[in-house]
Amino acid sequence: MKTINRIKANLIIGIIMFLTLFPFITNAQSNKCATMQNLNKSIAQNPGLKQRMLENEEATRNWIFKNSSSSKLGKGGIITIPTVVHVIMKDTSINITDNQIYSQINVLNKDFRLMNADTLSSQHPFWQFVSDTKIEFCLAKKDPNGNATTGITRTTTNVSEWGDSNSHNIKSTANGGHDNWNPNQYLNIYVVKLEGKTLGFATFPDELSTSPNLDGVVIRYEAFGTEGEAGTGDFKANNGGRTGTHEVGHWLNLRHIWGDTVCGNDFVDDTKPAEGSNFNCVTFPHRANNTCGADSNGEMYMNYMDYVDDSCMNMFTVGQNIRMQACLNGSRAGLLTSSGCSMPTSLNDISFANAVAVFPNPNNGQFTLSVDSKNINSVTATLIDILGATVKEFGIVSTGNSTITLSGVSSGVYYLKVSTPNNTTIKKIFVTK
Ligand SMILES: [Zn+2]
The missing domain is CATH 3.40.390.10 (Collagenase (Catalytic Domain))
Structure with a gap:
């Protein structure tokens, strides 16, 4: 009062x-x-x-x-x-x-x-x-x-x-x-x-x-x-x-x-x-x-x-x-x-974006990357920071569920760039350690 x-x-x-x-x-x-x-x-x-x-x-x-x-x-x-x-x-x-x-x-x-x-x-x-x-x-x-x-x-x-x-x-x-x-x-x-x-x-x-x-x-x-x-x-x-x-x-x-x-x-x-x-x-x-x-x-x-x-x-x-x-x-x-912080998406990218999920989010630096395996192969993943700099490259990740552990990465907001030869989607990751 x-x-x-x-x-x-x-x-x-x-x-x-x-x-x-x-x-x-x-x-x-x-x-x-x-x-x-x-x-x-x-x-x-x-x-x-x-x-x-x-x-x-x-x-x-x-x-x-x-x-x-x-x-x-x-x-x-x-x-x-x-x-x-x-x-x-x-x-x-x-x-x-x-x-x-x-x-x-x-x-x-x-x-x-x-x-x-x-x-x-x-x-x-x-x-x-x-x-x-x-x-x-x-x-x-x-x-x-x-x-x-x-x-x-x-x-x-x-x-x-x-x-x-x-x-x-x-x-x-x-x-x-x-x-x-x-x-x-x-x-x-x-x-x-x-x-x-x-x-x-x-x-x-x-x-x-x-x-x-x-x-x-x-x-x-x-x-x-x-x-x-x-x-x-x-x-x-x-x-x-x-x-x-x-x-x-x-x-x-x-x-x-x-x-x-x-x-x-x-x-x-x-x-x-x-x-x-x-x-x-x-x-x-x-x-x-x-x-x-x-x-x-x-x-x-x-x-x-x-x-x-x-x-x-x-x-x-x-x-x-x-x-x-x-x-x-x-x-x-x-x-x-405003969507100014998001990457533009093409029509194909939208369906690809729906096939990729990250959970839990926020997380403590360990999370599951889920990629729906239908018609998708050679999937790569890269973690980038809010300035666009690469933090970690994971190379080719398997379809289905994979566990990703971000050792040495501090708390903050990151983007996980998930790509195939034809499509890319970005998932925002909140790391709270
Ligand atoms: Zn002033």
């Missing part, structure tokens, strides 16, 4: 803050993330957007209120978001390799699933707030037309750099960028050369209905992933792929932790009140007993939605997770039914 009262109180405070603080005061200290500037521009062009954001904020609060009290959260399945990475470059000597792209997807999966190596220790006072969001990302296997894809597009452009004046053209094929894929079905991530020191920016879910063609996340190539060009030039502190984690946080409706003004509101209950953004690598406790009411533990500067260096941020909170879940059950619910 105490929690419900707190949520109710916060709902009222949240709406009051939203009314009084809107439009947001831009943090003049830094231009690390241009998401709020982008939003203000969007509101200037679409006067109805401000009102709709206000209404949607109330809907978000209502969803959170209902779902927090019934303990539905954290028990649901994993949500996998089909992701396409659009690389747009004039200078082809800037080599954004597939591996650099895989490294960014890897960081997103680790950070959102609380599998990051630098997560807080269980002894840390903020450990109780840390959350596994159960949100994962796959590079799309099927494009909007139903064709097979690597989940990567590459465009050579005449545009040298993208900045405030032309950033909307990043998502326009006719203007030197690349049209986004259906934003109700895919997360579009753009890797580009940005002017100045801006690391990236994202659109909020509320902008989806007004400007679906602008939906997506933009990241400068030097702050994208952990390999290749990541961390080059002036961006050494941004070599951990956390710009991606931060911007995807915005894309799933998270605000900056300081609420974009002095002691502002980020509409989340368990992030500590913060005076403003934090930079570099500050140490715990930072701004203890600050003027906004933080206690002796100070501000939660290590949150992904602050501005500290990549190596010093490591958490989303339970409250931020609930807010993202509300978004995935609201404006971005289209992602829940």
Whole structure:
């Protein structure tokens, strides 16, 4: 009951803050993330957007209120978001390799699933707030037309750099960028050369209905992933792929932790009140007993939605997770039914798919592969991970039932690719050890 009262109180405070603080005061200290500037521009062009954001904020609060009290959260399945990475470059000597792209997807999966190596220790006072969001990302296997894809597009452009004046053209094929894929079905991530020191920016879910063609996340190539060009030039502190984690946080409706003004509101209950953004690598406790009411533990500067260096941020909170879940059950619910992570299937493949079964699933790394023997021979099986890399090859497997044991394979989501010379089917395998 105490929690419900707190949520109710916060709902009222949240709406009051939203009314009084809107439009947001831009943090003049830094231009690390241009998401709020982008939003203000969007509101200037679409006067109805401000009102709709206000209404949607109330809907978000209502969803959170209902779902927090019934303990539905954290028990649901994993949500996998089909992701396409659009690389747009004039200078082809800037080599954004597939591996650099895989490294960014890897960081997103680790950070959102609380599998990051630098997560807080269980002894840390903020450990109780840390959350596994159960949100994962796959590079799309099927494009909007139903064709097979690597989940990567590459465009050579005449545009040298993208900045405030032309950033909307990043998502326009006719203007030197690349049209986004259906934003109700895919997360579009753009890797580009940005002017100045801006690391990236994202659109909020509320902008989806007004400007679906602008939906997506933009990241400068030097702050994208952990390999290749990541961390080059002036961006050494941004070599951990956390710009991606931060911007995807915005894309799933998270605000900056300081609420974009002095002691502002980020509409989340368990992030500590913060005076403003934090930079570099500050140490715990930072701004203890600050003027906004933080206690002796100070501000939660290590949150992904602050501005500290990549190596010093490591958490989303339970409250931020609930807010993202509300978004995935609201404006971005289209992602829940997207088949972008599945391989396309031909008619023949469908009948083959029906002849192959895996059970139990989820399993502890040992399962039965059942292949209906009728008219099927020379069946091979390969285990691949969510990035498409081969984990284990089993060679030819017999028809009927075979037991497969995945020794040395850690818990996670995998795909078992089962093929004959003519057909292929993919079975998703959930390994929980
Ligand atoms: Zn931001």
